[in-house]
Amino acid sequence: INAEYMGNRFYRINHRPYATMGDVTRGKKLFDARAAQCHSMAKGDNRTGPTLHALIGSTSGQQAGFAYSSANKNSGVVWDEEILFKYLENPKKFMPGTKMAFAGIKSAKDRKDIIAYIKSEQ
Numbered sequence: 001i002n003a004e005y006m007g008n009r010f011y012r013i014n015h016r017p018y019a020t021m022g023d024v025t026r027g028k029k030l031f032d033a034r035a036a037q038c039h040s041m042a043k044g045d046n047r048t049g050p051t052l053h054a055l056i057g058s059t060s061g062q063q064a065g066f067a068y069s070s071a072n073k074n075s076g077v078v079w080d081e082e083i084l085f086k087y088l089e090n091p092k093k094f095m096p097g098t099k100m101a102f103a104g105i106k107s108a109k110d111r112k113d114i115i116a117y118i119k120s121e122q
Contacts, residue, residue: 022109027117030110038102042122049100053077056122060095071097081119085111 012016031041038049045051050066057080061073075095077083085095090104105111 001096011063016080020112020121022116024113026114027113027115027120030114034105035114041098041118052118052121054122055084056081069097069099071095072120073100081115084115084118 008096009086035049035052037049039052040047041052042064043051043053044061050063050068057078058081060075060077061068072095077087077095085108088105091098091100091102093104105114
């Protein structure tokens with residue numbers, strides 16, 4: 001992703017569509033192992049982290065019933081596959097001030113697979 005943080009907003013530069021879909025079955029296994037302890041795919045099921053139900057196309061920090069950080073609420077990020085791919089690599093670097101206590105997922109394949117699973121549950 002070509003994006004940069006300016007003030008309190010992320011701006012996309014030279015947007016390129018996310019081209020490669022991952023493996024949904026492998027993504028579910030990875031989600032269960034890496035994310036399910038904090039996140040759910042069920043509508044309204046906020047845990048330590050917010051539900052990821054209907055994440056794609058939603059604006060960051062706006063899910064009802066979850067107390068987001070100011071950084072998340074004010075980021076202006078609209079979640080799509082490309083932004084989520086970059087975010088999952090290193091959440092704290094992508095969104096300074098987020099309260100998500102997760103180091104990130106370095107493997108591009110793992111991130112693509114998790115995103116494929118999240119999309120399949122939308």
